[in-house]
Amino acid sequence: MDIFSFLVQTLNAVQYGLLLFLVASGLTLVFGIMGIINLAHGSFYMAGAYLAFGLTSATGSLLWAIVLGIPLAMLFGAALEALLFVHLYKREHLDQVLLTYGLILIFEEMRSILVGDDVHGVPMPAFLEGSIPLDDTLSYPIYRLAISAVCIVLAIGLYLLIQRTRLGMMIRAGSHDRDMVQALGINIKLIYRVVFALGVAMAALAGMLAAPISSVAPNMGGQVLILSFVVVVVGGIGSVWGALIGALLIGFADTFGKVILPEFAGVMVYLVMAAVLLWRPAGLLGKG
Amino acid sequence: MADTLFEAKELHTYYGSSHILHGVDFHVGAGESVALMGRNGMGKTTLIRSMMGIVPPRHGRILVRGDDMSRQPTYRIAQRGIAYVPEGRGIFPNLTVRENLMMAARPGVDGNCEWTFDRVMATFPRLSERLANGGGQLSGGEQQMLTIGRALMTNPSLLILDEATEGLAPLVALEIWMIVRDICASNIATVIVDKNYAALTEVADRAVVLVKGRVAYHGSSAELRGRPETIRQYLGL
Numbered sequence: 001m002d003i004f005s006f007l008v009q010t011l012n013a014v015q016y017g018l019l020l021f022l023v024a025s026g027l028t029l030v031f032g033i034m035g036i037i038n039l040a041h042g043s044f045y046m047a048g049a050y051l052a053f054g055l056t057s058a059t060g061s062l063l064w065a066i067v068l069g070i071p072l073a074m075l076f077g078a079a080l081e082a083l084l085f086v087h088l089y090k091r092e093h094l095d096q097v098l099l100t101y102g103l104i105l106i107f108e109e110m111r112s113i114l115v116g117d118d119v120h121g122v123p124m125p126a127f128l129e130g131s132i133p134l135d136d137t138l139s140y141p142i143y144r145l146a147i148s149a150v151c152i153v154l155a156i157g158l159y160l161l162i163q164r165t166r167l168g169m170m171i172r173a174g175s176h177d178r179d180m181v182q183a184l185g186i187n188i189k190l191i192y193r194v195v196f197a198l199g200v201a202m203a204a205l206a207g208m209l210a211a212p213i214s215s216v217a218p219n220m221g222g223q224v225l226i227l228s229f230v231v232v233v234v235g236g237i238g239s240v241w242g243a244l245i246g247a248l249l250i251g252f253a254d255t256f257g258k259v260i261l262p263e264f265a266g267v268m269v270y271l272v273m274a275a276v277l278l279w280r281p282a283g284l285l286g287k288g
Numbered sequence: 289m290a291d292t293l294f295e296a297k298e299l300h301t302y303y304g305s306s307h308i309l310h311g312v313d314f315h316v317g318a319g320e321s322v323a324l325m326g327r328n329g330m331g332k333t334t335l336i337r338s339m340m341g342i343v344p345p346r347h348g349r350i351l352v353r354g355d356d357m358s359r360q361p362t363y364r365i366a367q368r369g370i371a372y373v374p375e376g377r378g379i380f381p382n383l384t385v386r387e388n389l390m391m392a393a394r395p396g397v398d399g400n401c402e403w404t405f406d407r408v409m410a411t412f413p414r415l416s417e418r419l420a421n422g423g424g425q426l427s428g429g430e431q432q433m434l435t436i437g438r439a440l441m442t443n444p445s446l447l448i449l450d451e452a453t454e455g456l457a458p459l460v461a462l463e464i465w466m467i468v469r470d471i472c473a474s475n476i477a478t479v480i481v482d483k484n485y486a487a488l489t490e491v492a493d494r495a496v497v498l499v500k501g502r503v504a505y506h507g508s509s510a511e512l513r514g515r516p517e518t519i520r521q522y523l524g525l
Contacts, residue, residue: 169391173380179342180378184392185366185442 017251026199
C-alpha cells in the first residue's frame, strides 16, 4: 500500500469512526445517565437519512434539510421520551429491550407506509462536490472531509457541554444520584428529556450526513445499531470519551480490515471487540 | 412565633407496606432552629424525606409558606427555599469540589444572593485547597463541609441537616458544629438531626421528639434540657 492509498484509507477510517461516534455517543449517554438500553437508537439514524431524503427533495438542498431536520429530530426525541421512555426508567432492562425492539418494528413499518421500500439517493451540496487530488490517480472527496470536520466540531461541543457547563454538571450528577440532584432544586426529568432529545438529534444528524455517501434504504438502522453497540461496549458503557476512542478503533478495524484482510472483513470488528474485552472486560474507559 | 415557613400536617408515610409516620404534625418558623430527635428507626429521616417529597406522604399535607406542596416533585419543594444535607452526605463523587458547588448555585426565593462561591470558600477554607479534587477523594469531614456548602449555595430559607456530624472525628465534628451554630444564628431556619443531644439542644430553639412515627414531645429545647427524665424516657440516655 503506497502512502497515498494509506492516507485515503486513514481518512476513510476516521470519517467512518466519527460518524459512528455521533450515533454511539447518544446511545452511551442515554444508558449511562438514564440506565436505558435503547435498541431503537439505530432507527433514529435511519429516520435522519430519510429526513434528509425528504427534506432535500422539498427544499433542494441538504443544508436546508439539516437545518430543518435537527430541530425536528429533537422535538421527535423529546416527544418520544415524554410519551414512552419516561415509563422505562424504573423498569428492568428486559422491559426496555422489549419496548425498544417493538419501536424498531413500528419505525420500519411506518417508513414502509410513508416512503415505500425503494432505495433512494440524496445529492450532496454542490459546493462540497469536488475532490482533492492526491497523485495522478487518487483523490479524496471534499464531502467526506466535511463530514469529519462536522463530527469533530460536534465532539468538541459535546465535550464542552458535558465538562464545562452547568447543564453538563447536572447531567453528570444525575447519573450518580437523581434524588440528590432534585433536592438541590433541579428538575431531573427535564434534564433526561434534553439528553434523550440530544441523543436522537445526533443519531439523526449522522444519518443525514451519511445519506449522500450511502444509499437511503430500508433496515439501514440495523447495521449501525449493531456497530454502535460494539462501539459502546468497546469504549466502556456510559463513557462518552470511551465511545469516541471505540468508534475510531472500530472505524480503523473495519476500513483497514477490508483492505488488508478482505476474507476476514466481516468479522474484523468483532475480533477487535473480543480482544479489547479480553484485555479490559469493562471496555477501554469502563468502570468496574 | 415568627411566620411559619414550613408546615407538615397529619403526615402518614409508608415504605412499601410498612407504615412509618403515623400522623406527624411538624412546623418550622422563619429563621427558627428545630432539633428533630428520637432513637434510630423512629422516623426522623423518613419525616425529612417526606418533607422534601422524596418519599411522598400517603396522607397529610405539606405547606411551604402557606402553599400546598403535598403532591409536588422534590425539585419544586427545594426551589421554594429548602435545602437538604442527607445522612451519608450525598456528594457527587464524579464531579470536582468546585463543580459540586457551582451546579447548585442559585439565588434564594426572595432573590437574595448572600451565599456565593467566595463566601462558601471563606466559611470552609479547607475546601478551597481541594477545588479540583473529585468529590469522592475528600475526607469525611471535608465531604460534610462540601454538602453543607453546596446546600448554602442554593441560598435556602430552611436548611435540613440529617446526622451532619455522624462518623466524624471529634475535632472535625466540633468544627462542623461551629459552622452549624453560625448558620442557626443567621436568618436561615434549620432542622437538625444529630446524636449529640447536648450540642443539639444548645443550638436549637425548639425540640421535637419522635417515637415510633409519632410526636412524643415538643417544646423549647431549654425546657427539654431541664427534663432529664423525658430525655431518658424517649432517647434512652
